[in-house]
Amino acid sequence: MSAAAAVVVAVGVVSACGSEETTDAGRVAGEFADAVERLDVQAASTFTSAPAQASEALAATISGMDPQSVSTSVDSPVEYSDGTASFTMKTTWRWQDESSYATTTSGTVRKLSSGWKVQWDPNLLFQGLPAGARLQRIRTDAKPAPTVDSRTGKPFMQMEPVNEITFDPSAAGKKVDAAISALSASIRPIAPLITARTIRDEVDRAQGQPIIAVTLRDEDMKVLASDPERITGVTVRRTGRLVMNDRRLESPLEVGLTNYWNAIRDATAGWQVQLAAPGAKPRRLAGQQGPPGKDVATSIDQNQQLVLGDSVVDVAQPATMMVFDSMSGGILAMAQNDAAAASRVEAGLGYATGSTLKPVFDAITRAVPGAQDDTREANDVLHHLGLGVTFVAPGVSLPRQVSPTVSTARFSPNDFTASILNMGALGVALARADAGKDKAVPPFVIKGATTKVSTGDLGTLDRGVAKDVLAQMSTIARKGDASDITGAPGLRALVGTNGPKGPGWFVGLQGGKVIVVYCEGDKSGTAALQVAQKYFRVSKS
Template sequence: MRKSMGIAVVGVFALVLGACSSGPSETEQAAQQFADALTARDAQAAADLTSDPAAAAAAIAAMFDGLDPQDVRFTVATTDSDAGTFTLAADWTLGAPEPAPTPAPGATTTETVAPGPAAAPEKWAYTTTGGGPAVADGGAIEWDPQLLAPGLTADSTLRYTTLSGGSPKVLDAAGRPLMAEQTVTLVNVDTAQTPDPAATAAALAPLLAPVAPTLTAASVQSDLAAAQGKTVNVITLRDADLEPIAGALAAVPGVALVKQSRLLTVDKADTSPALDGLRQLWQEGQDATTGWAVQMVHANGSADMVTGEAGTPAPDIASTLDPAVQSAAQDAIAALPQQAAIVAIRPSTGAVLAVAQNAPASAQGPIALTGLYPPGSTFKTVTTSAALQSGSVTPDTVLPCPGSANIEGRTIPNDGNFDLGAVPLHTAFAHSCNTTMGQLAVGMGPNALHDAALQFGLGVDYVTPGLTTVTGAVPTADSPAERVESAIGQGQVTASPFGMAMVAASIAKGTTPAPMLVVGRPGTANVTPAPAPAQVTDELRTMMRETVTAGTATQLVDLPDLRGKTGTAEVANGPAHGWFVGIDGDVAFAVFVAGADSSTPAVDAAGRFLRPIQAVLPR
């Protein structure tokens, strides 16, 4: 009997304990559910817990849209179950996440274009208080915009924005502005709102023709048709080009004029593949110095800063581009119908003075910096250096230069089969004897040409701030037949105009300079071979002068300090490419003309490049 009573007492005691352990209060549950919904960015779920779901949903959605966070956490800090109130702690991570590095367009090296140093994400933390008596009894949370952020009202919302520390300029070598941030206007056509695309195209073309002569009514109509109801950007105009036609453009059905800020050249005529890298460096500087703010935006459009950090001024970017040299290079090739490029480098410092392409070349990409082609006879600078370093010949060694020769089973002809007989090596070089160079290569080792090319920077990969480049490749030539092909710049040998400019700069200086587009920021090389002996480069410079005074480039003999080497490079299909590499004072350069069928167009372009700027060329 006593045992039964003991069991009954224990049972009653358990029921009492169960009644005391009722779990979270209504207030705690409501606060946690509201915090969880906000953390999940589920505006509707959070709003449904409030007394005004429609107003709450709109406010919460607007907050997330305006702040666009990387991450957000709402947690319950305190609760008062009797009063039905609670405090939330909000922690925001704001700002765009760092993008992943992307390969540089046209690059065939391992170099990538990566963003600048990763900035720490912006953090914003605060607490809010809300709830209401109804919550204690399981009712709805009383809606108040200040549940989301302190000071928020029904007529305001929040937004995240960046704060520029100022707009730095990109300067040329003379310290004058080369590029600056300017306002442009996008001439867009919303094809979904264009009742008659043909009429719109016909109205736009004559208005834009003075700025873009190649833009026609037919081309605009084709672009509109291809858009399939989307918005088309027909052209982007600078303010000076827009001003005379702004009213007429705005009156064309479907046209919208949209303002943007962009980094542009101060002179619209300036163009160069090198500008793309400078733009990227400018943007990296902007990103690294940009401030940020959370703003309270009111119904009338005004905004107050809630929190944030001011941006710091980014420094100007001092480029090495010389405006006179760049302009002369661009003018020298602009009218050529074939793809053409000129790269000029100051040998003493590695400063890139000019990178120029004409329109046909630019349509193919940055060929001046990354296009790879057989260098033809300009590569005889490397072949001759290798031969001189071997000790088997001197500049005065007499060698045969027949019109053609069967070397290792391949018939090697001179250009036009010219025959000089037996001549000194310096004469064979100046007249570009294929037969002489091919025979010299037979006795070389498999790595001789490869190693000699590296001594002049050809085949070296450079990582240069603001400049994506590929110099070329000179593979090991295991067989004599392969060496014969390589010796005359054919076979597997390739070079870019930049690469051949580096060869000329290396010969001029005696060592290979580190290329540099931004003052004080030279490139770094993946290999640093010892330079060719000083006597060899001295002898090469003398031979290159003879090329101008008595060889294949005599049309440039009026240029008293010029040294050079011509080149014609056969290709599998189509006419041969034309080359000329040269040294004039403290300027080394390469001229490339695709499909020229001889070196003459490249040599003529070199003359047009050099003659107008003789007085200003660095010496």
């Protein structure tokens, strides 16, 4: 007798919210679906005829899909007199971005000695899913990837294939030290600063987790001393990364620009659900892709970036340098030496200015009655010059703490802190006032992105104060602390320190640019002048 002749139909829908079925087979199918909805792999597998196989397959697909939520329903369970039953199950996977993917599959329930069980079959997850395969959801990005362009429109940073050389100490076992030494030797021709000691320090900080020892471009891989993948615990993962178009360049701006670029990629990212089977190329089942993101236009001058990189390396103290366009406020370049990077010097952090701003405070004192009593008018003049305000410029790494502020009620340069961005904004404000402009402008690096100004406003420039400060800067450059600098015709400068231990500053206006140098440590004022001199010398070569 055929199964069709001995049918008992139980009409209804079984879901996690309730059940209308009356058969034991339908109940078990519903409990299986309910456990899948809860993403409870162990519970779901216990309702099947092969718990181990079901657990492995369910875990693989749930991990691969990584959903925010899942909803399931069992439709029209049908029980037969031969101890079997059939059902269909709809599974809808949902994600945080409001995308979803639904499957409808068929299953069988059998009455075994242990009771009714869902006959395990990978087809319960997706019709046609081979054994050992899984469903997975991946992020997709539109091509071509946007570039980060310099002020001339040429790529400054672009997406390139790179190779992440990863070391897993747990995989190296007792040979960790030998593996680290071998890895250091392998990469030494291209990355001599990444020593066995630095790799070991990174491993210790990661507390036994895998680390990325170094990321190399394809051409770098060709000059390695040996194949790193032959070292126990080392793997090489090929991926893509935003890198400098000119490999000679390096800048602290990379972090902020990469974060901004990533935000664009995230906003235009798509998704794809795939069927992934061992030994086969993943097959697309569904997905959606946004359009490519627009290229990021910046104010960066690649030649200036190269010059700044050469300018900061000759001093032992932490040295950081930024150059701004004197009319637009655009950041042309930023560089720092290894000591400054180790000290985590950042563009938006406030540092003591010491005597550097004395000419500015003197000019305001002469122009504003009662300025030394910290009048609102005096502080407004400071704010209009870009001092005492906080800048958050998209594409520039954000500060780790609250920055520039007057730290006491007394109007005094010795109690003042400013960021490198503040000092650049001051130079731009003075240059604009000298050119007949009425207002200061905030610094920026990404064209079209708004720099947020807080703790004060950039208002109308006081040209009288600006003229006074510029005159003092000319005197400092001609016969003051900056008079030894050569090769900088028309230079106007502010120079100063916050005592013997620094920090030391140089703020210069020359050739349509504002040059800011910040150094820390002993003799930091001398170091700042040394960096500035190197800049003017390299600029002419």
